[in-house]
Every structure is written in structure tokens, then in C-alpha cells.
Amino acid sequence: MTTIYKTNFEDIKLKNRGKVRDIYEFDNFLLFVATDRISAFDVVMNEPIPSKGKILNQISKFWLTKTKDIIANHYITDDVRQYPSACQKYADVLDGRSMLVKKCKPLPIEAIVRGYIAGSGWKEYQKTQSICGIPLPEGLQEFQKLPEPIYTPSTKEEIGHDINVNFDYTVNLLGQELANRIKETSLNLFKFASSYLEGKGLILADTKFEFGLDNNGNLTLIDEVLTPDSSRFWLSEDYAPGKPQYNFDKQVLRDYLESLAWDKVPPPPPLPPEIINKIVEKYKEAFKRIIGKDFDEN
Numbered sequence: 001m002t003t004i005y006k007t008n009f010e011d012i013k014l015k016n017r018g019k020v021r022d023i024y025e026f027d028n029f030l031l032f033v034a035t036d037r038i039s040a041f042d043v044v045m046n047e048p049i050p051s052k053g054k055i056l057n058q059i060s061k062f063w064l065t066k067t068k069d070i071i072a073n074h075y076i077t078d079d080v081r082q083y084p085s086a087c088q089k090y091a092d093v094l095d096g097r098s099m100l101v102k103k104c105k106p107l108p109i110e111a112i113v114r115g116y117i118a119g120s121g122w123k124e125y126q127k128t129q130s131i132c133g134i135p136l137p138e139g140l141q142e143f144q145k146l147p148e149p150i151y152t153p154s155t156k157e158e159i160g161h162d163i164n165v166n167f168d169y170t171v172n173l174l175g176q177e178l179a180n181r182i183k184e185t186s187l188n189l190f191k192f193a194s195s196y197l198e199g200k201g202l203i204l205a206d207t208k209f210e211f212g213l214d215n216n217g218n219l220t221l222i223d224e225v226l227t228p229d230s231s232r233f234w235l236s237e238d239y240a241p242g243k244p245q246y247n248f249d250k251q252v253l254r255d256y257l258e259s260l261a262w263d264k265v266p267p268p269p270p271l272p273p274e275i276i277n278k279i280v281e282k283y284k285e286a287f288k289r290i291i292g293k294d295f296d297e298n
Helices: 052-066 086-093 119-128 167-174 176-198 251-258 275-291
Strands: 012-015 021-025 031-032 075-077 098-104 107-117 145-151 203-215 219-222 231-235
Touching: 031 086, 052 075, 052 098, 052 275, 107 167, 107 176, 107 275, 145 176, 167 176, 176 203, 176 219, 203 275, 251 275
Parallel strands: none
Antiparallel strands: 012 021, 021 031, 031 098, 075 098, 107 145, 107 203, 203 219, 203 231
């Protein structure tokens, strides 16, 4: 099984190398390449996770296709034969783990929607009984379902952790109309995906969306969508508030790292094969439940 930790397409302009994606630039398009890198606590691990990039890329394509009636998105094609000619020599690498997308101007917020209380939201609730300035009922347990999904945006930091902010912050940053549209669209996407996943035996606890403006100034959904890297999925049949959930995301990795005496700054500790294998199985199971078929590694 071939893993791709990093790509180097020397005759194509590299725009950015993120935690997972290598992004290449053409005049009117971007080429997103999902590698097998994995990060936790904003640190990229040294070991690749086999098939991870292909799984994430194909899950994103699935959702981008399925939600295009809710909001326009940047997806053009994942058929390498339709990519620019400079890409063709890299077809073996690109096949299954890449997509050609429209260039958009990214907006400087993460659009986070929470249907359940977990993660940083749970930590904030314990201190303030609210999340991002939204007051919540007393006595909620960790992992409990919220009365309604809530929109809890954050900043997008180039270095370090994103910072949770309130809705007024996004209004001041983007203007009332655009901030409202992002909030409304994010909640609509979350409700659509939650309803779909219920039929697949999954709970969508929370997720993040990213938006940009296309060349005509239209709000556009960009980046990855509803993947195990950007979302918290739980198994419905195993769910109960107040106890650890059956996760389909990076929680296996986070739990392992939390068990170590690691200060969460580079360099990361090595990942043992059994942890890597557990992560692979979680991603494959998420793929099967979301898309409805086994992941094909070829």
C-alpha cells in the first residue's frame, strides 16, 4: 500500500502546504492534494496514515456533490484526465486523492456548528455555562445533545490554536449580511448532514465549514467538508451522554497522545503501528457508513 506524506510537483506552482493538503496553483484553479499526513493539537505527526488522504478526498467530494443545492462550492472535478496537462505525469499520485477547485478568496473565520457539547465547547461550558457567548441550560452532561444546534465561529490562525469568538466578532469582521449568510448556511448544512447520517447510524456531534468568495463575490463553500478530520462523528447505537463515545475521527490519536508525557509542541512522539492501524480502521469505517460502500484502496 503506497502512502504519500508530501508531494513535490516541481513544474507546478505550490501555493501552500497545510497540515494535510498540498495546494498547487494554476491561473484560474487550485489543485488540492490530500496527503496521508495527520495532525493533532496543531502538530503534524511524523508517520503517514495509509489511505487517509484518499478517504478524506472522496468523503469531501461526496458531500460537496450532495450539498450543492444548499450552497455553491468550489469543486470542479476529481477526474485527473480533465486536469491541466502539467498534472498528467503525476496521475498515479493524484488519482483518488485530489480535486481541481475554483479559486476563491477565503474568509478569515472557521464556521463551527455544534449539535452536542464536547471538546472545547464542554470546557468552556464548565467555566461559563455558555459557548461563544451563547448561554446554555444548567446541568448539561459532557456529550449531551443541545436543545438546538448552535453556531460557534472561531478565528483562523496561521500559527497555533484557533480562537473561539462570538457572532458579533464575525459581524464586525465581515459585515452583518455576510455574517448572517454564513451562520444560516452553516446551520442548514449541519441539519442536512445530521438528518442524512442518522439513517447511517451516525451522530454528527459538531463540524467546521470554511467559506470563500468567488470571482463574482458569491459566497462559496470551500476546503474539506464533513470529513473525520473536520467533524466529530459518533456511533448512534452506542451513544449515551456522560460517557466516552464511539468515535470515527482523530480521537484515537488524541487519546493516545494525551496518555503520554508530551507537551503538545513539536517534535511529536512516534506513533506505534497499533495506533496507526486503529486510525486507519476508524477512517475506513467512517467512509463505509457515510458513502455506503467499502473503501477501495486501488
